[in-house]
Amino acid sequence: MSRYLEIANDLRRRIAAGDWPIGARLPGIAELQDAYGAALNTIRAAEQVLRQEGVLRISAGQGAYVLTLPQAGSEADVLDALYVARDAVASAINLVERQQGSRN
Numbered sequence: 001m002s003r004y005l006e007i008a009n010d011l012r013r014r015i016a017a018g019d020w021p022i023g024a025r026l027p028g029i030a031e032l033q034d035a036y037g038a039a040l041n042t043i044r045a046a047e048q049v050l051r052q053e054g055v056l057r058i059s060a061g062q063g064a065y066v067l068t069l070p071q072a073g074s075e076a077d078v079l080d081a082l083y084v085a086r087d088a089v090a091s092a093i094n095l096v097e098r099q100q101g102s103r104n
Contacts, residue, residue, distance in 0.1 A: 023066060
């Protein structure tokens with residue numbers, strides 16, 4: 001799974017757990033970068049996932065605020081599962097291709 005999706009999933013989980021209630025501001029980008037050991041664009045991509053789900057409102061220069069709690073069983077959950085499956089299939093294909101290449 002892509003790193004930004006892992007971070008989005010963790011942020012979603014933490015919002016649902018009450019770490020940041022509705023109306024709360026998430027930590028700033030720099031703080032999230034430090035917390036997750038991730039690049040600026042990775043954090044922004046994670047926040048955009050939650051913005052697209054309607055969980056966050058992002059205002060330039062002001063930060064990201066929780067609008068609603070994440071919905072269990074949402075389209076995002078299905079999408080995350082599909083990304084995991086896609087990555088597993090790609091890994092399996094690469095393994096088979098390497099094995100076939102070593103036989104030639």
